[in-house]
Amino acid sequence: MDGDNVAEVVFSTLAGGTASSWSGTTCTVKCHGSAAIGGAKSTPIWTQVDGSQAACGSCHGAPPPPPHPTNSDCASCHPTMEEGSLTFRDPASHINGVVDVTTPGATGGCTSCHGSTNSAPPKDLAGNTAATARGVGAHQAHLATSTWHNPVTCTNCHVVPLTADAPGHRDGDNVAEVVFDTMNPLGVYTAGTTTCSTNYCHGNGRGGNGTISWVTPGALACGKCHSINGTGMSGQHRRHIVSENMKCSGCHADVVNAAMTIVNPLLHINGVHEVKMANGTFNATTRACSNTCCHGTERW
Ligand code: HEC
Ligand code: HEC
Ligand code: HEC
Ligand code: HEC
Ligand code: HEC
Ligand code: HEC
DSSP states (O other): OOSSOOOOOOOOTTTTGGGOEEOSSBEEOGGGOOGGGBOTTOSOBTTOOSSGGGSTTSSBOSSOOTTSOSOOOGGGTOTTBOTTSSSBSOGGGTTSSOOOOOOOTTTTTGGGTSOSSSSSSSSOTTOOOOTTSTTTTTHHHHHSOOSSSOOOOGGGTSOOOSSTTOTTTSOSSOOOOOOOOTTSTTOEEETTTTEEESOSTTSOSSSOOSEEESSOOOOOOGGGTSOSSSTTOSTTHHIIIIISOOOGGGTBTTTBOTTSOBSOGGGTTSSOOOOBOSSSEEETTTTEEESOSSSSSEEO
16 A cells, blocks of 8 residues: 555566556556567557457467468467467467477477478478479479489578577568579579579589579479580580580590489589590690590690
8 A cells, every 4th residue: 555546567577577567558568469579459458358459469460470480370380279270279388478389309490480301491481382382492302312413402502590590590571592602603593583593503514504493393304404415515525426426424434324324423513524534534724635545635
């Protein structure tokens, strides 16, 4: 009884302590979320008791806006929720001061917002799993263990965060930054058309080679990036392949066999031209062959 007949409102630590406030009409308090996480009525009016301030969306969005994943299957990440609905499996864990999130072990919790078998989509941030969805695209086609190309990792196309809160990671628009590493210094990803252009990896070994779609699944034939008939290839390719009927394996034996099967994926699309003949050597600096069985020293 301090004499004014007005009760003191003192918020507990759980409710936000001194960071929370009471104006005489409305509260600004941790339990009611905030506009920043999509709460439409996060400063509730004490005398309005019609249930509207207890509906989903009044304290936080359902789901909250980016950088939270734009995926409404709450239960896939929040163990407190029932599958496919907005009802609680465990109401006691709601508004208890702890955000309960499922964090599958193997990848350090990275797969709770995107990814499944690894941290790359599918699923994407919106829960899509089809390769035709922009957020999913050709991720797994690149990342899967390959029989024909050098391994591709996240760092070839993104700056990879060490933690979910690393600077530059969740920057608020839920659109990933595609930043190519030194393997593709001239590579450009155009989000509007979901295509890559002037990539080393999809080029002909000398430069870029048109554009390629990120969202059109399908195997790539050998002639898709570089020629296999000599056209547009460096030096004396055409002459050897067409006039002399030589196979690629005649000069690239470390990489390919006579049946056009890649024999060492680590050496294919690794940024280096490997030349290996049965006899003789190629000097990459002078670009000349010597001691071949076929002819004397010749420049390529
Ligand atoms: C793909 C995973 C995923 C889905 C689906 C998901 N969430 Fe979340 N949510 C998270 C993660 C991870 C966090 C904690 C990290 C953060 O702060 O964003 C979180 C945090 C939250 C928070 C706390 C926000 C804050 O900043 O205090 C709320 C509220 C929330 N989610 C509600 C929902 C609701 C409601 C749904 C369904 C309509 C939902 N979430 C669906 C992953 C998800
Ligand atoms: C009175 C405000 C309020 C309302 C209304 C509300 N929430 Fe929340 N919700 C919170 C707060 C605050 C959190 C932050 C984490 C915590 O304290 O549990 C949260 C967290 C969550 C989370 C993250 C998982 C967790 O429990 O920590 C989900 C999912 C969620 N709410 C779903 C819902 C759904 C679905 C509804 C509607 C049925 C709803 N919320 C209505 C305040 C509210
Ligand atoms: C070959 C290049 C490439 C590789 C490798 C790659 N990404 Fe991506 N990533 C992309 C492209 C392209 C997009 C789509 C960007 C857009 O248009 O929004 C993308 C988008 C994403 C998104 C956003 C998904 C969404 O919902 O919008 C995440 C998350 C992501 N990548 C994570 C990863 C992780 C983690 C790895 C490694 C495990 C990885 N990526 C490897 C090219 C790549
Ligand atoms: C709380 C949700 C959440 C968690 C957990 C999370 N990410 Fe992300 N991640 C995102 C969002 C959102 C984006 C889209 C980036 C943006 O908005 O700029 C993203 C994008 C990415 C990208 C694409 C590059 C970029 O920054 O745009 C990579 C790579 C990535 N995440 C890797 C990881 C790794 C590795 C982990 C675990 C250490 C992880 N993520 C954990 C939400 C999350
Ligand atoms: C007579 C030997 C010879 C034959 C046969 C040959 N190559 Fe080459 N190839 C070379 C040499 C030498 C280089 C290195 C050029 C350099 O680095 O300056 C090279 C380089 C390349 C490159 C890098 C880009 C370029 O044009 O220089 C590609 C791609 C390539 N070869 C593919 C093939 C394929 C595919 C075949 C079969 C269809 C083939 N090569 C047949 C000798 C040959
Ligand atoms: C995604 C684009 C792409 C596809 C598809 C592709 N290549 Fe290549 N290939 C390259 C690039 C780029 C090089 C340049 C050298 C390097 O980085 O290994 C190359 C180089 C080569 C070379 C020269 C040796 C070397 O690696 O230096 C041979 C031989 C070759 N490719 C054969 C093949 C065969 C056979 C196939 C089909 C099984 C094939 N390529 C499919 C991109 C591709």
